[in-house]
Amino acid sequence: MLVVFSFVMCVICAALGARELLRSNRDKENETQHLRTAALLFVAGSVALTPCVAYRFEVTFEERRELACMSGGGAWHRDLSACHARTANATLVPLPVPAPAPSSCPEGMVLIPEATFKMGSPSGQGDANERPQHDVKLLPYCIDRAEVTAAQYRLCVQEPHHGQSCTPAATTVLVPGEKANQYCNGDRADRGTHPVNCIDWMQADAYCKWSGGQLPTEAQWEYAARGNDGRTYPWGQAQPEPTRLNACGVECNASGTREGFIKQGMYDRSDGWETTAPVGSYAGGTSDSGLMDMAGNVREWTADWYARYPASTALVVDPQGAIAPSDEDFRVTRGGGWDTRDASNVRTAYREGWRQSERAHNLGFRCAHVPIQ
Numbered sequence: 001m002l003v004v005f006s007f008v009m010c011v012i013c014a015a016l017g018a019r020e021l022l023r024s025n026r027d028k029e030n031e032t033q034h035l036r037t038a039a040l041l042f043v044a045g046s047v048a049l050t051p052c053v054a055y056r057f058e059v060t061f062e063e064r065r066e067l068a069c070m071s072g073g074g075a076w077h078r079d080l081s082a083c084h085a086r087t088a089n090a091t092l093v094p095l096p097v098p099a100p101a102p103s104s105c106p107e108g109m110v111l112i113p114e115a116t117f118k119m120g121s122p123s124g125q126g127d128a129n130e131r132p133q134h135d136v137k138l139l140p141y142c143i144d145r146a147e148v149t150a151a152q153y154r155l156c157v158q159e160p161h162h163g164q165s166c167t168p169a170a171t172t173v174l175v176p177g178e179k180a181n182q183y184c185n186g187d188r189a190d191r192g193t194h195p196v197n198c199i200d201w202m203q204a205d206a207y208c209k210w211s212g213g214q215l216p217t218e219a220q221w222e223y224a225a226r227g228n229d230g231r232t233y234p235w236g237q238a239q240p241e242p243t244r245l246n247a248c249g250v251e252c253n254a255s256g257t258r259e260g261f262i263k264q265g266m267y268d269r270s271d272g273w274e275t276t277a278p279v280g281s282y283a284g285g286t287s288d289s290g291l292m293d294m295a296g297n298v299r300e301w302t303a304d305w306y307a308r309y310p311a312s313t314a315l316v317v318d319p320q321g322a323i324a325p326s327d328e329d330f331r332v333t334r335g336g337g338w339d340t341r342d343a344s345n346v347r348t349a350y351r352e353g354w355r356q357s358e359r360a361h362n363l364g365f366r367c368a369h370v371p372i373q
Contacts, residue, residue: 117230119135130349134314137317138317143291143368146292147298165210171186178360183276200356221334240266243282245296255275275361296336304331306325330356
């Protein structure tokens with residue numbers, strides 16, 4: 001209220017002073033008296049304006065504290081000195097920071113959170129190309145829950161977008177010494193839910209880009225399969241058996257006999273499929289992250305060039321593999337296929353190199369994606 005009264009008095013004094021100046025022009029006999037009165041009124045107005053100026057300085061100089069005082073009662077006549085005394089030792093509460101929106105993944109993918117794990121096999125275990133074991137940190141990423149199916153791949157052929165399209169999956173294999181054209185799924189109407197196979201690395205890469213993602217790096221693939229507990233197989237430490245994966249069981253013996261050669265199976269029971277199985281058929285083999293078929297069914301292309309691991313075991317963040325292949329144009333494959341007979345070849349650390357131009361009846365892929373914010 002004091003501020004309002006001061007402002008009103010300032011205005012009144014200014015108005016009266018202006019009136020006295022006008023009178024001095026008309027009343028020459030009393031001009032001196034009018035000028036003296038006008039000067040006194042202007043001085044009084046200036047004195048009346050002082051609380052306004054002082055108050056405005058206070059608000060500007062300590063705005064947050066004054067606003068906090070005034071908001072308590074909502075009255076502009078609040079005694080500022082008393083308010084200062086009450087708030088001198090007060091702690092200003094910071095404004096809440098909105099939590100970041102949770103990340104998500106495209107349909108059919110699993111979100112893998114940021115993690116650090118030991119990649120490869122320790123000294124004395126596994127194959128030489130799995131060593132040295134080294135620490136890897138991965139930023140969050142998404143990865144397909146299951147392998148890309150023949151039906152999904154056909155959509156890429158039929159419906160180009162994202163500036164990408166796919167060439168049809170081949171009906172023949174392209175691997176030296178292999179004669180397994182009859183196992184290609186790409187053009188078979190009855191294999192739409194089976195993993196697409198008989199495609200080379202470039203076709204797999206094109207599909208993942210068409211879907212808005214990319215092939216997983218070798219490190220992303222391994223962590224999604226084994227987690228951070230160092231498990232030997234995607235499901236844990238137990239040996240492979242027919243409820244966990246589609247590999248070579250007694251059905252291999254039957255198909256081998258029929259085709260004129262003998263295959264010794266990984267296990268002595270049938271897993272139900274002589275060749276590929278519909279993706280996600282083996283719940284017992286689900287990884288800790290919820291991924292299916294990380295062992296068996298088809299091997300899987302990854303983004304990386306095939307090369308020996310670096311000698312250093314220092315922590316690396318989101319490794320992208322070798323800059324160039326160490327031997328011709330080989331890419332890393334992981335996971336083992338439906339005709340894999342050796343249990344060590346479906347371990348989470350097992351790695352192979354295939355020429356990127358090769359296509360095989362036991363080789364497919366899945367995709368990765370950046371999380372959606």
